[in-house]
Amino acid sequence: MTEATRPLGVLYLVATPRPEQSEAELLARIGAALDGGVDTLQLRCKAEDPRYGEARPYIALAEKVRDLAHRRGIPFFVNDRVDVALAAGADGVHLGQNDLPGRWAHEIAPSLMIGRSTHAPEQAAAALAEAPAYFACGPVHATPTKPGRAAVGLDYIRAVAALNPPLPWYAIGGIDTQTIHAALDAGARRVAVVRAVLDAADPAAAAAELRSCLRV
Numbered sequence: 001m002t003e004a005t006r007p008l009g010v011l012y013l014v015a016t017p018r019p020e021q022s023e024a025e026l027l028a029r030i031g032a033a034l035d036g037g038v039d040t041l042q043l044r045c046k047a048e049d050p051r052y053g054e055a056r057p058y059i060a061l062a063e064k065v066r067d068l069a070h071r072r073g074i075p076f077f078v079n080d081r082v083d084v085a086l087a088a089g090a091d092g093v094h095l096g097q098n099d100l101p102g103r104w105a106h107e108i109a110p111s112l113m114i115g116r117s118t119h120a121p122e123q124a125a126a127a128l129a130e131a132p133a134y135f136a137c138g139p140v141h142a143t144p145t146k147p148g149r150a151a152v153g154l155d156y157i158r159a160v161a162a163l164n165p166p167l168p169w170y171a172i173g174g175i176d177t178q179t180i181h182a183a184l185d186a187g188a189r190r191v192a193v194v195r196a197v198l199d200a201a202d203p204a205a206a207a208a209e210l211r212s213c214l215r216v
Helices: 023-036 055-070 082-088 102-108 121-130 153-163 180-185 203-212
Strands: 011-015 040-043 076-079 092-095 113-118 134-137 169-172 191-193
Touching (some): 011 023, 011 169, 011 203, 040 055, 055 076, 055 082, 082 092, 082 102, 092 102, 102 113, 113 121, 121 134, 121 153, 153 180
Parallel strands (some): 011 191, 040 076, 092 113, 134 169
């Protein structure tokens, strides 16, 4: 299956392993989320997680998550690690502002789609010039997923929406069933989530509820 057959969706799950969670439980919850309506997937292993701090175990997990996504025709990204994304057969890599520059990622791995995080209007403008596959805007609300990162608020979402970007972009950060409507009212059409689905009592139901709010 090629990149062209796995288009970017509207409900993007950033799956982050929890310290207290077994790998089997993580994979089961991701699979349920995909069945519920998640249509773009990223694996984000924190550098401080001793289970996945080195490349081989990260690759092994990424291959399993890739299979969950690709069986459903859903694009799969790896956070930060171009090497892991390539080795695991991912569709792309997601890069933060302090990660490898996009041009270098393209040179190293021209087959990978590139996603980019942005937190301010000038970063959104830079992302548009860089022309990644998509970019993310946030965190809209303060979130423990990104401790120490100040919330950008809905004004940033409005500013990006006003640019009418010619490529997909996602509002991220504290998006759940209570906050998604404000993000959509501000101009977002796609959202990325972590806790709202991955930590839900029923990931499939949580994904389905969020997905029902989204239309592109």
